[in-house]
Amino acid sequence: MLKEKISELKILIVEDNALERKTISAFLKMSGYFNFEEASNKREALEKIYLYKPDVVLMDISLDEAQAGLEVAELIHNDENIDTALIYITAHSRQEVFDRAKITNPYGYIIKPFTRESLAISVEMAFNRKMLEFRLKESAQIFKTSVETMLDCFGIYSAVRDANGAIVDFTIEYVNASACAGNKMSREEQVGKKLCEILPSHRINGLFEEYCRVVDEKKPLIKNDFVVTDEKKPYAQRIFDIRAVNLKDGFAAAWRDVGERKKAEEALIRSEEKYRDIVENLSEGFWFVDNNLKTIFVNKKMNEILGYGVDELCGRRIADHIYEEQLEIFHKNVESLKAGVKNQFSLLLNHKKGHQVYVKATLSEFTDNFGRVKGIFAFFNHNTSVVNIAEEMESRDEYSEFISSRKLLVGNSKFVNDLYTILPSIAESDCNVLIEGPSGAGKSLIGRTIHQASERKDAPFVVVNCGALPDALIESELFGYVKGAFTDAKKDKPGKFSIASGGTILLDEIGELPLHLQVKTLHVIEDKMFEPLGSNVSQKVDVRIIAATNKNLLQLIEQKKFREDLYYRLKIVNIKVPALKDRKEDILLLAKHFIKKLNQKYGKNINCISDTLIKFLLSYNFPGNVRELYNIFEHAFVFSNSSIIDIEQLSEDYLEIYKKNVTPNRDGMVTNLPGKGFAGELPDRTINGIGPLIDKARDNKEYSELLKALELFNNNRNKTADYLKISRMALWRRMKKYGLLEML
CATH class of the missing domain: 3.30.450.20 (PAS domain)
Known part of the structure; x- marks a missing residue:
């Protein structure tokens, strides 16, 4: 392999005169060449050429014998395994010596005596020429390989002319493997032959005249769907796409049989006509x-x-x-x-x-x-x-708010679609709203959606969970306090109502609000005023109130735990949110939405849910509603290492629910139990039909290793999983398989 840098060249000096060898060596060092060897006779020269493999050989023609250098040069010139640039160093000036030297294709002559500059220039020119030849050879090889392996047929042809210079035929110079297969002839049967002699159809179909114009007029040929008929088989037509370009007194052509493609296109047209009416309707x-x-x-x-x-x-x-x-x-x-x-x-x-x-x-x-x-x-x-919802709202000013709010709530159930129908009216009315529904069903999100679609969307949206604060703190949280109101009141602190002024306050779990604060909240609704804790001065507030609860407020009214007047002042608009089990249409849309959010959160690329998991989700009752569905997927994301979430990534409790509702059949496969819906609560720790499988497994190696490991680490599952080199989840499944969860 020729060196990329000229300073790295390996040079062999072949000179029988020791003084001249030293002179050449000194000149090379002065010119920046340090990688060289020396030989003083024919034998040494041949040994070092074959062993050292120099890039450049500086060869004295005479050596120790008359013209011995020429003999070495002739040997390496005829050896395909030797790739070196030869430069002669000689004092000879006889023409017969130069004629013999030319046969070896040298890269230069240096006539003695010479200077350091002439030597350096000769070596550099030899290197540049060798590098150019190497690149050309490499490019030619790439081109040849590309052409030989291309699927299209390819050939090179030279013109055969008569005494008047007219083209009478073309000699085939080269054809690739595809052309051989297409013509059903070997390369030996074609190369060197006359094109129209072995393929007379070229004259019959006018292709010969087309090729003549390419050569004489030097214009490229582009023919699509060119029909070629064999005179021996006129019924067997072939269709080609043909390209040809001019070469020096010849041309290169590439062609492709598109007959099968045309048949497919015709079949497609017939098929289109046949099925268009079906598709149209x-x-x-x-x-x-x-x-x-x-x-x-x-x-x-x-x-x-x-x-x-x-x-x-x-x-x-x-x-x-x-x-x-x-x-x-x-x-x-x-x-x-x-x-x-x-x-x-x-x-x-x-x-x-x-x-x-x-x-x-x-x-x-x-x-x-x-x-x-x-x-x-x-x-x-x-x-x-x-669509009807969108069309009805098309001309309304709040349509843009409707579209943006659609991003917050996910679903396609009747409840979600009905909610979006009335959402613009609710948003623009600025009235109080009471949202009722089970925990985790999305009540807070509905409240936020109403706020986002209203004119207050640029003002604060403040959420207060009335059930999360003790009675002693909830008043100061809602209404704030002034300095000195109690021992630790070092300065004034605004309450949630003040912070939400101009915007919306969501009173979550309103049923947990103490009665004395219900009175104060009613005062805010009626008079738009309140007094901070420790103050006698009323403060004005402009706030929209949205309340949410998972309790039956009418029952609380009967039990004297909730004020009836506050109930009706809050319930200007009442939204009842159904449990997730009652809007199954939303489950898969919510699942896709959660997957997108969790992909961003965990930097994963999960995009599929297994059929088994889908069936589980659509059968399960979700007592924790939408919040539970999200938690299911977040747990699955933590343990998933692929692009698909399967039933195996669920937590142990849900796997038990799944196992509880499937049973092995005769073939050992798992099938759904007919008529078994999920109750939505955790079952006991038994699995139908699993006992025989445990008994059968008692004697196998996996069971023995598992039991020994558990005994070794005193049933510590983390240490047992590390010892067996499996995940903790895989350990749980293996213990479940052999009935060890109930035993240990």
């Missing part, structure tokens, strides 16, 4: 795009969903009609599709009139007969109830 929107996501076809339903006329969408990019903030979701699903994963996902599309349309989207690849992807089919299932 689908109840779903159908959108067909190419690999650049440009529209090829949309059906009538798709035009109807987006409000466009026939052919208005053709040629447009599908991405231009997707709500900007959801483009990332769409492109991620396109990438998942390329990886072989199909998903159904929610999407917002832009209607022609400017509002957004909610759809369920599914993508599928369209491939030709050869399995090559030619585009994407997109199916859009239109949710009419959501």
Whole structure:
């Protein structure tokens, strides 16, 4: 391998005169060359050439014998394994000596006597020439390999001319492997032969004349769908795409048989005609795009969903009609599709009139007969109830607030959609709101959504949990205090009502508020005034009150624990939030929303949920509601090391619930128990049908090792898991498998 830097060259000095060898060595050192060897005769020269493998050889022609240097040069010139640049050093001036030296293709001559500069220049020029040859050889090899391995047929041809200079045929100089396969002839059967002699169809089909124009007029040839007919088999037509360019008195051509592609295209046209009516009458929107996501076809339903006329969408990019903030979701699903994963996902599309349309989207690849992807089919299932909401609100001023608030609450249940229908009216009214529902159902989030959609959205939103504060502190937290109100009151402190002034205060768990503070809260509602603790001076406050509770306030009124007048002053608008078990449609949308949030929190890229987990989520009753669902996924994220969340990543309690509701069948597979719904509470620690499996496992090696490890570390699971080199969760499953959880 030739050195990249000239100073690193390996140089061999072949000179029989010791004094001249020393002179050459000194000149080389002065010129910055230090990596060199010396030889004084023919034998030494050959040994060091083969062992030292020099980049440059400075060769004395005569050596110890007449013209012995030439003999060494002729030997290495004829040896393909020797790659060196030869420079002759000689005092000879006879023409016959130079003629013999030329045959060895030297890189230069240095006539004795010479100077240091002439020696250095000769070595540098030899290096530059050698480097150029090396690069050209490398490029030629790359080109040859590329051409030889390309799928298209390729050939090089030289013109055969008559006495008048007219082209009568072409000699085949080179054909690649694909051309050999296409012509059904070996390279030996073609190279050196006349093109039209072995392929007479070139004259019949006019291709020979096309090639003549390429050579004589020096214009490239581009032919698509060129039909070639074999005179022996006129019924067997072949179709080619052909490209040809001029070379020196010849041409290079590349061609591809596109007959099968044409058949596939014709089949596609027939198929399109056959199925167009079916697609046009689908109840779903159908959108067909190419690999650049440009529209090829949309059906009538798709035009109807987006409000466009026939052919208005053709040629447009599908991405231009997707709500900007959801483009990332769409492109991620396109990438998942390329990886072989199909998903159904929610999407917002832009209607022609400017509002957004909610759809369920599914993508599928369209491939030709050869399995090559030619585009994407997109199916859009239109949710009419959501669209009606958007259309009704289209001309209203609060529509932009509606769209932004849609980001806060996630769901597609009747409750969520009905809530969004009335949300703008609630937001603009500035009245008090009472939100009732079980813990963890999202009451606080609904309160925040109302605030965000109201004119108070730029002012504070303050949340107070009335059940989290002791009676002694809740008054000072809500209404504040003045300096000296009690022993530790060193200075004035504003309460939550003061902080929320101009905005919204959410009184969470309002049913826990003591009766004497209910009176004070009623005074705030009626008079927009209150007195801080320790003060007789009333303060004005402009605040909207939203209250939330998980208790039955009417029962508390009957028990004299809640004021009836406060109840009705709060309940101007009453929102009853159903438990998550009563709005199953929201579960998977919430799951996707939580996955997105947790991916950002934990820096992971989880994008799938297993079918087993989906069935579990849709069957479970969620006593902890939305908060419990979030906790389930956060636990799964901690233990997941792949892009899919499966049932195995759930905590032990949920795995027990799952195991409680499945049973092994005869083949040892696990199936759902018919009629078994989840009760939403933790079961006892028994699993149906697992006993026989435990008995069968008693004698195996895994069970023995597990039992010994537990005994060794006195049932300490952390130490046992470390000893067995498994995770704590894997240890739990193994103990569960052999019934050791109940025993230990």
